[in-house]
Amino acid sequence: MLSLLREISLRHWLRTPLRSLLVVLGITLGIALYVATEAAAGSMTAAFGEFVARVSGRADLTIEAGGPGVPGELLSSVADTKGVAHAACSVELTAQAPELHTSLLVMGVDFLGDLHFLPFAVQEGDRTVIQDPLAFVNDPTALLVSRSFATRHHLGQGGRVQLLTTDGPKDFFIRGVLEDSGAAASFGGQVAVMFIDAAQVSFARGMFVDRIDVAGAPGADLDDLQARLQKLVGGGVRVERSARLGTRLRSLSEPLAAALWVSGFLALLVGGFLVYNAVGVAVAQRRREVGVLRALGVTRRGTVALFCAEAALLALPGTFLGLLLGQRLSIYSTATTLDALDRLYASVPQAVPHLTPVLILQSIATGLLMAVLAAYLPARRAASVDPAIVIRGAASVEATAPPARRLLVIGLSLMLLAWLPVMRGSRFGGALAITLTVLGAAFSTPAAVIGLRALLVRPVEALLGVPGRLGLDYVQRTLGRSTVNVLALMVAVGMSVSVGGWLASLERSITSWAAQVGVADLAVTQGSMVMDRRHVPFSAAAAERVEHVRGIAGIERFRMVDQQVKGTTFRLVATDTDTFMREAELRGGGWRVVEGEPLRKGDLSTHPSIVLSENAARLLHVKVGQSITLTSPKGEVAFPVRAVIVDYTSESGAGFIDRRHYAELWGDDVVDGIFAFVAKGADIDAAAEAIQVELGGHGAVSTVFVTKTQALQQHIVQTLRQTFSYSRAVEIMTLLIALMGVVGTMAAAVIDRKREINMLRAIGATPGQVARAIIVEAGFLGFCAAVAGIAVGMIECQIFLGTLLAAQTGWHLDFVLPVAAAARTGALVVATSALAGAFPAWRAVRSEIGATSVDE
């Protein structure tokens, strides 16, 4: 076998550098995307692991709450509970350091309380971290920073660090440096520690803390302790095992992880198609050689092994190059993933991905497996060669075609199954429906190719003459190989159209909703243009100052906190509902009510009542007229549901109450964002400038964002697109791999039909006519894939919107036919496929013809 590999296979692949390159490239791209995806997923797991280790530390139980946080006053009763050995409050947030153009993890620690959970040693070696503890706790600007942070920014004892706080940028001073170990080494070493009271003041936590850590006494029954603490703290506060935190976060980020996995898998699949094609070409070209080998005694199994070994041999450089490219790509994939994670779920730092030995080994194994699996079918075809026939010189065009009709029946049945009602309403059902659709389309492809050829043959012949017709005929004649190619392209096109479709639907829904509710002229935020996890709230006083800025007629203040209802977390939004409704009425806009009476000024402010977003009503299973019970520091309060509206504030649902009731019940007057209404006749730009000046955000390092609402909408759409930029990049690469497959197929086609091409030339076909036939064949492959891919993509999109997204978020988005995207992708695929046929066509016509080669 080794001698055959060395003396026959290696020479063959060296003599056909283009095809060898295609195999190597297919594996390179497949492995690169696999590595990038795995690295991103690995970074996500590591980030969660670090987060959980940092947050849970030595705690057995953690107490957390939605809303502004856990009331700090609960600490004493928790600490006094039987079975509790240690309990301590903490605050943790990501703060921006505008002057240093970075962000860092700020931990607020109670130095005067239980030091059991202190995230660092007070004494590090023979060095005391805090020289004067009393001075430290009495200084609201005192800060401890990690050594790596201090070194990176050339800061020492007494150094100044400006942080963005609720009252704008504020100076803090370094009173100690922590060695890079434990919690101080987390978040990429970007860590600062301050006294908990200082953190509460600077970041408008009031009397609330982010969590209370609890360690059980030795031998304490943690389940029992958890139950007793839950009873003690009430329904609005969550007591859970620290270990559960990671599981919860992981389940939240499941869709992101699933999207990554699917992208990687599809890339590998399409890379496999490319290898399949290239080996298929080799088999076609070497039929005579295989016939001779078989006649000389090489067994069928030996022939299969030879071709699989060749593919594996080519997989080695492909895998190596894939690892190199994957490492570059993983920087991008990891950055995008961690950014999304940080924006949506938890404070995680950006990290440089590393190719671990395990990932390298996994990639090598995957590359080899992919190559061998993809080569297996063509290798079997090679082994089935009848040596007697081939040596006599029979044509090598495939003799048997797939049973198109039978496959169509199976395909249509599978696609029909995808529309059964049982597939609706669950994530599993949705995923199954999409799988059935793709499988169904795969089975129907041969029939689709035949049908499309029958439909197009006359117009194409009229337009492009006989060469056009021959091009279409060729595709049908090599139906098996054509089908594989169409399938690879179809998967890529389907993926592109599907993602494009639901992004378009999401964009359309969100922009129309934003235009409807964004009746204000200006949005004022701090730290981030939108109210995401990176924004820093304003104090009530700051909001008041905005209200009195010249040219401002009124403001609508926003406070957004998480609330738990019936075990489900949703977003509670407290806002000045009267201002909003008054201005909405004047300016023509407001909430679009889908259930309940139209809303008017006073409806939410007079008595505590709530308006729910569609998805919140669906996820919480409540209707207009029913009530939901919210847990405030003053106890449980029933809020009657006044209406259900169209709203996309949160994928976990949102409920709107009047700010006055929120402030009274929760004792929280912090403002996450402000919508400002400019007085009639006043200049919007001047008003925006005045707000900037008033909030002190004006200057070289501006941290206050005063944005026109229209620009805000554009920013939201832009962010949405950015979130899916990696998916889009994967789509393009997948499409590229599939298109390279067309080059391979066309090369095979030219080899298969060498005799026929020469005959055409002999009877008078010009080189241009022969080339036209080959290019039409390649273009038709692309056309079939575009038609099938667009259809499959649209069906996938509908299933995704109607089932998967609805099950995940409760959102029901109107399906927007992505006409432009589909037309663009379709035209691109047809054009590039035709172009992919140009090189083989050129090679076909430049080779010399002769009667011998016609008869060979």
Next chain:
Amino acid sequence: MITLENVSRRYGSGPKAVAAVHDVSLSIEPGSFVTVVGASGSGKTTLLNLMGALHRPTSGRVLIEDADVGLLSEDARSVLRRTRIGFVFQFFNLLPTLTAAENVALPARLAGQSRGPTLQRAHALLQSVGLGARSTHRPDELSGGEMQRVAIARALMMDPPILLADEPTGNLDSATGATILELLRGAVQAHRTVVLITHDAAIARRGTRIVTMADGRVVGDEVGDTGAGPQGK
């Protein structure tokens, strides 16, 4: 009229170059039936390729009805083949997706002629080779002899004055081969020039002139059973 003047054809270059045809001069009169014989590798197929404007000579001149093949562009040679020369191959080379009539009509369709009239003429040609009833059949529904008759009809589609046949009976049994030879002789009677390559001496004798090749050179040129006399060197 086909004229070859000191024609050589080499493959490859440098010391590895192989001369398939070496310094051949030959003149073939219109309406003659020339058979070319020789052992395998003697250069007879290369000679046919040169006469059919499939190859350009490396040196010397090939004139087909006064057109110098060496001076013609690729497209012009295609047009010359399409209009003035008909080819018949050993392995028939019919397109499997086309019917017999469509296969016959192919050269005319490649020349841009419209479908209806070309199919009518193809049908008439199929009738002339005894396959009128098979014109809508596809190649896989025809026997070897029938396929070769379709190929002859295709070669006659553009009414070319020259017919070149490379071992047209090589893949057929002797009875069917005889029918094919009769068809080719019919073409000669219709004042066409036919050049037939064969390794079968019996078939070669059916020509009016027998050219024998060895090592790329013409080593014999004699009168066949019905011939008039040698013309070349």
